[in-house]
Amino acid sequence: MSGVPLMRRRTLLAAVAGIATAPLLASPAQAAPPKIYLDPGHGGTDPGAVGNGLQEKALTLDIALRTRTVLQTNWDVSIRMSRTTDVTRSLSSRSSDANSWGANVFVSIHINAGGGTGFESYIFPTAGAATQRLQDDVHAAVLSNARTVGAVTDRGQKTANFQVLRETAMSAMLTENLFIDRAADAALLARADFRQALAVGHARGIARFFGLA
Numbered sequence: 001m002s003g004v005p006l007m008r009r010r011t012l013l014a015a016v017a018g019i020a021t022a023p024l025l026a027s028p029a030q031a032a033p034p035k036i037y038l039d040p041g042h043g044g045t046d047p048g049a050v051g052n053g054l055q056e057k058a059l060t061l062d063i064a065l066r067t068r069t070v071l072q073t074n075w076d077v078s079i080r081m082s083r084t085t086d087v088t089r090s091l092s093s094r095s096s097d098a099n100s101w102g103a104n105v106f107v108s109i110h111i112n113a114g115g116g117t118g119f120e121s122y123i124f125p126t127a128g129a130a131t132q133r134l135q136d137d138v139h140a141a142v143l144s145n146a147r148t149v150g151a152v153t154d155r156g157q158k159t160a161n162f163q164v165l166r167e168t169a170m171s172a173m174l175t176e177n178l179f180i181d182r183a184a185d186a187a188l189l190a191r192a193d194f195r196q197a198l199a200v201g202h203a204r205g206i207a208r209f210f211g212l213a
């Protein structure tokens with residue numbers, strides 16, 4: 001799943017570059033910034049996974065808020081979030097909010113559980129080339145940045161029929177950032193510098209997808 005052949009990748013990049021530069025040529029001053037929707041998993045009455053004294057809902061919110069800050073500090077982007085505090089949001093409200101806002105990408109941030117270790121990412125099984133490239137870019141950037149802080153296993157780029165991936169109208173992906181019930185993973189997740197590295201990874205991957213320098 002992880003490898004797009006080089007020739008095909010170049011073609012995809014050229015195609016996306018063509019789409020991205022067309023409005024710039026037409027009216028450089030009015031090119032709209034990319035609309036990025038960040039979705040911190042769970043929240044409010046739904047803590048998500050819990051383990052080692054940590055709650056998924058708090059970690060996902062922290063990583064998403066950091067991702068927003070990194071994006072806004074470094075690039076001209078428009079960002080909306082499904083939540084910015086500890087509140088309950090249904091899955092359908094997240095996808096419908098992103099759809100009605102007209103997001104260009106949707107990135108849902110989660111923490112894994114169940115006894116494994118490491119990082120993995122998901123897109124919808126029938127997602128197209130652009131979404132596959134979004135996954136390529138974010139997956140690689142999160143891994144490389146996370147590994148500047150600690151050892152992180154690459155569990156791979158996967159597909160799943162998740163509701164937020166199925167019901168969103170734009171390129172959408174979901175990241176599972178280590179395992180809250182694995183002591184070594186939880187020790188990393190408890191560190192602010194590690195969560196910052198995860199955020200920088202998400203931000204850089206999204207920026208690369210949009211061709212932002």
Ligand SMILES: [Zn+2]
Nearest residue numbers: 041048110111
């Ligand atoms: Zn989750």
